[in-house]
Amino acid sequence: MKSSLRNMVLMLFVIALVCSAAVAVVYDMTKEPIRKAQEQKVVDALRGVLPEFDNEPQRVERDGCYVYEATMNGEVVGYAIEGTSPNGFNGNVTLMVGYDTNGTIYNIEVLAQAETPGLGDNMKTDDNLLINSFKGKKADQMKMTVTKDGGDVDALTAATISSRAYAEAVAFTYEVYKAIVEEVEAAKFNPAAVLPESDDMFASEIDGAIIYTATKEGHAVGYAIEGSSQNGFNGIVRVLVGYEPDGRIYDIDVLEQNETPGLGTKMCDEDNALIKSLRGKRASRVRFALRSEGGSIDALSSATVSSRAYVEAVEATYEVFKKINL
Amino acid sequence: MGKNLKFFTDGLIKNNPTFVLVLGMCPTLATTTSAANGLGMGVATLFVLVMSNIVISLLKSIIPDKVRIPAYIVVIASFVTVVQLLMQAYVQDLYNTLGVFIPLIVVNCIILGRAEAFASKHNVWESALDGLGIGLGFTGALTLIGIVREFLGSGSIFGLDIWQGDGALIFILSPGAFFVLGYLMIVFRKLTTKKA
Numbered sequence: 001m002k003s004s005l006r007n008m009v010l011m012l013f014v015i016a017l018v019c020s021a022a023v024a025v026v027y028d029m030t031k032e033p034i035r036k037a038q039e040q041k042v043v044d045a046l047r048g049v050l051p052e053f054d055n056e057p058q059r060v061e062r063d064g065c066y067v068y069e070a071t072m073n074g075e076v077v078g079y080a081i082e083g084t085s086p087n088g089f090n091g092n093v094t095l096m097v098g099y100d101t102n103g104t105i106y107n108i109e110v111l112a113q114a115e116t117p118g119l120g121d122n123m124k125t126d127d128n129l130l131i132n133s134f135k136g137k138k139a140d141q142m143k144m145t146v147t148k149d150g151g152d153v154d155a156l157t158a159a160t161i162s163s164r165a166y167a168e169a170v171a172f173t174y175e176v177y178k179a180i181v182e183e184v185e186a187a188k189f190n191p192a193a194v195l196p197e198s199d200d201m202f203a204s205e206i207d208g209a210i211i212y213t214a215t216k217e218g219h220a221v222g223y224a225i226e227g228s229s230q231n232g233f234n235g236i237v238r239v240l241v242g243y244e245p246d247g248r249i250y251d252i253d254v255l256e257q258n259e260t261p262g263l264g265t266k267m268c269d270e271d272n273a274l275i276k277s278l279r280g281k282r283a284s285r286v287r288f289a290l291r292s293e294g295g296s297i298d299a300l301s302s303a304t305v306s307s308r309a310y311v312e313a314v315e316a317t318y319e320v321f322k323k324i325n326l
Numbered sequence: 327m328g329k330n331l332k333f334f335t336d337g338l339i340k341n342n343p344t345f346v347l348v349l350g351m352c353p354t355l356a357t358t359t360s361a362a363n364g365l366g367m368g369v370a371t372l373f374v375l376v377m378s379n380i381v382i383s384l385l386k387s388i389i390p391d392k393v394r395i396p397a398y399i400v401v402i403a404s405f406v407t408v409v410q411l412l413m414q415a416y417v418q419d420l421y422n423t424l425g426v427f428i429p430l431i432v433v434n435c436i437i438l439g440r441a442e443a444f445a446s447k448h449n450v451w452e453s454a455l456d457g458l459g460i461g462l463g464f465t466g467a468l469t470l471i472g473i474v475r476e477f478l479g480s481g482s483i484f485g486l487d488i489w490q491g492d493g494a495l496i497f498i499l500s501p502g503a504f505f506v507l508g509y510l511m512i513v514f515r516k517l518t519t520k521k522a
Contacts (some may be wrong), residue, residue, distance in 0.1 A: 003392040011390055026408045033415035041418065048489050114425075117359045118479060118498035255459035 035121030046070065049098030049107040050078045063174045076101055079180060081150040082111065090114040093123070095166065097134075097173040102258065103181070105134045108170065113162075120162025129154040130166050144171040187253070191224035195252040198222065204281035208319040220245055223324060226255065227316035232309040234258035237267070239310065241317040247283050251275075253316065257306075264306030271299040274310050288315040333452050342398025343436045344467035344507075345514040350436040353427045354468060361484045364472025366420045370413065370428060370457070375437050376406045379457035382407075382445040392468025398441045398513040399432070406431045438465060467510075474506045 035210050048056055050070045057068035059078065066082040076102060084094040091111045098106040108131050109122040123129050133153040134142075144167050145151030148160060155163035190200065191212035198214035198221050205211070222245070228238040238256035243249060252275050254268045254294040276299040278286065288311055289295025290304065299307035338515065343349045354370070358364040381401050389397045397470075409429050412419040419430065440460055445453040473483055479497035481489045496502045 003390040007390045008393045011395055012390060012400075013398060015389075015400050016383070023404050023407050026411050030411040030415040034411070034418075037415060037418045112422075116499065118493075118495045226394050 014203040029128065031312065045109045046080050046098075048081050048109050049096050051098075051100055051106060053077050053088060056162040063176050064181060065173060067176060067180065070151035074158055076184075078106060079177060081173035081176050083171075083176070085165040085169040087161070087168060089120050089159070089161045090116070093162070093165040093169050095169045095173070097170055097177075099139065099173075099286040103139050103177070105137055105139055105170075107131075108134055115159065115162040120159040122156050122159070123162060123166050128154055128168050130163055134170060139174045140175065144168075144174065154217050186240055188253075189240065189255060190253075191240065191242070194240055194253050195222035196222050196242075196244065197251060206323050211320065211324065220252060222250055222309060223321060224319040225320045227313045227320070228256075229309040229316065231305070231312060232257060232259055233264050233303070233305045235262070237306070237313050239313045239317070241284065241321075243317075243321050247321070249278050249281055249283055249314075250287075251279060254310075258263045259303065261304040264300065266300050266303065267306060273300055274307055280316060283318045283321065286318075288312075288318070327484040330452060333448075333455040337461070338463045338466070339518055341460065342363060342463040342467060342470075342514070343460050344464060345511050346509050346518075347436075347439075348511075349439060350434045350464065351428065353434065354471065355500065355507065357424055357427050358468055358471040358475055358503060358506075359479075359498050360476040362420070362467055363423055364470075366417070366467035367424055367427060368461075368468040370393040370409050370424070371431055371436070372461030373409055374402065374431050375440060375461040376454060376457035377405045377438055378454040379440055379445040380403045380450055382441045383448060383450045383453035386446045388494075394446065395442075396439060397450055400439070402437055403432045416444055436460065461494065470504050471503070471510060474510065475502055478502070478506075491492075 009263055025299045031077050042059070045089045046068055047051075051072075053070035053072050055071045057070050060067050060069070066205055068080040069076060070078050078099055080092060080096050080098045082096050084092050084179070086092055091113070091114050093300075094111040094181075096111050096250065098108070100106050113122065115121045123130050124260070126129075130153065136230075142153075143151040144153060146153045146155040146160060146163050146167055148155060149164070151167065153163065153167045153258045173177060192214065194215040196211075200215045201212055204211050209225065214222045214224070215311065224240055224242045226238065226240050228236055230236055230265065235242065235258050236256055237254070240253045240255055241249060242251045257265065257267060259267065260263050268272055274298060277291075287294070287296040290297055292299065292304075292309055295311070337343070339346075340450045344354055353367055357367040376400050379396070382398055385397070385401075406429060409431070410421075413424075413428065424469055440456060442452070444456045448456070475497045477483050478487060478491075478494060479502060481487060481491055481493040493503075497506065
């Protein structure tokens with residue numbers, strides 16, 4: 001066709017129009033499959049990095065990372081957190097790190113990386129030095145830098161930079177995880193839950209211990225006191241005990257514990273043996289020891305050490321409570 | 327028919343885009359780290375090449391000569407976008423691996439080269455055969471390079487372990503791409519010139 005201005009403009013216009021229409025049609029056709037494929041990818045990654053869960057975790061942004069909360073029968077079983085380090089050998093390294101509720105790294109999946117094939121890109125395999133350095137470890141008990149930099153992470157052979165980026169990305173997710181746990185803890189710490197109904201509450205301090213006093217129409221109706229014991233089966237046991245003004249124990253909440261799941265963890269249950277032997281009792285009449293050891297408190301079965309620590313923690317709060325009445 | 331068949335076989339051997347014309351080196355060197363990647367890249371290019379050859383051959387008489395290149399590019403870019411969307415929807419892993427090289431098919435000189443040198447001068451049927459031949463030649467070459475590099479570099483072919491161990495890493499890295507391409511070119515030349 002003759003290259004007149006009219007022809008050129010017209011033909012280019014027509015070709016561009018037809019082509020963009022065709023692309024638009026394909027875009028519309030593939031929109032749904034692409035969305036599904038991407039969702040499937042996320043779900044697969046979540047299943048890989050978390051303990052079994054039955055909800056549909058939603059992607060929530062937090063401190064620059066994406067967080068998914070997984071629950072099983074309504075209870076939180078873990079968090080998957082996406083973390084990105086910009087310091088890979090070829091740009092970003094994005095990981096999804098799964099934590100269970102005890103702060104153990106459950107598994108890690110590489111979502112995106114452009115590291116050197118055969119070297120840094122080995123990070124995406126299921127079994128490599130990096131993932132094995134993290135998998136199953138308590139996040140707070142390790143230093144998340146490569147061994148060359150004095151940390152606990154074994155680097156991939158000949159891929160130190162990629163390994164550093166990997167460790168850095170995990171460290172980012174751990175910062176977010178810590179923030180989440182702190183928030184959950186803070187939400188759990190609710191003195192009103194262990195106290196009788198009240199319309200006001202204030203905190204005061206006696207000998208370094210903080211006491212939450214609940215009042216109703218100006219009269220104190222209860223005191224919540226925190227106590228802890230270092231002698232749990234796996235370290236600290238922290239409880240919050242609510243007292244009525246006459247010294248009766250109103251209720252007890254466990255704030256922190258790392259006891260054996262299924263045994264010592266029963267101390268958190270609503271009506272366990274420990275709380276049953278304490279709730280409603282006058283603290284002055286309670287002998288703070290397990291029944292088998294001459295006390296008045298029933299131990300949890302197969303969790304004597306945990307039960308002892310629990311009793312110790314409660315007793316510590318009673319020591320503080322006695323000072324209030326003086 | 328004999329002449330038509332020649333259009334097809336020319337692309338495979340005499341005008342093999344990789345080993346003889348030495349076109350499209352960027353995707354050739356960059357995406358052949360494994361056999362599957364090479365094959366995927368080859369097939370994506372094959373599709374775009376055949377489709378753009380057909381369409382451009384159909385449009386050759388109504389495209390004004392002076393704006394033919396932009397017209398070709400628009401057609402090619404559309405097909406590349408279609409391929410990109412389809413891969414994203416149905417073979418996302420491959421799409422993620424090939425990454426930026428998929429959109430870069432637009433500027434692959436094989437495709438524009440065939441549009442300019444062949445499709446704009448031949449009829450639809452011949453152009454389709456030429457696209458198919460050249461495309462298969464490209465796919466075959468990429469897959470072959472991918473197989474050799476994957477075999478030597480990681481001891482597997484299409485992800486199946488042939489022997490245990492690490493392999494010579496250099497074949498996975500960029501220098502290996504040049505080595506393998508060079509040696510395969512020698513072998514290809516040797517075989518094809520003997521025939522002639």
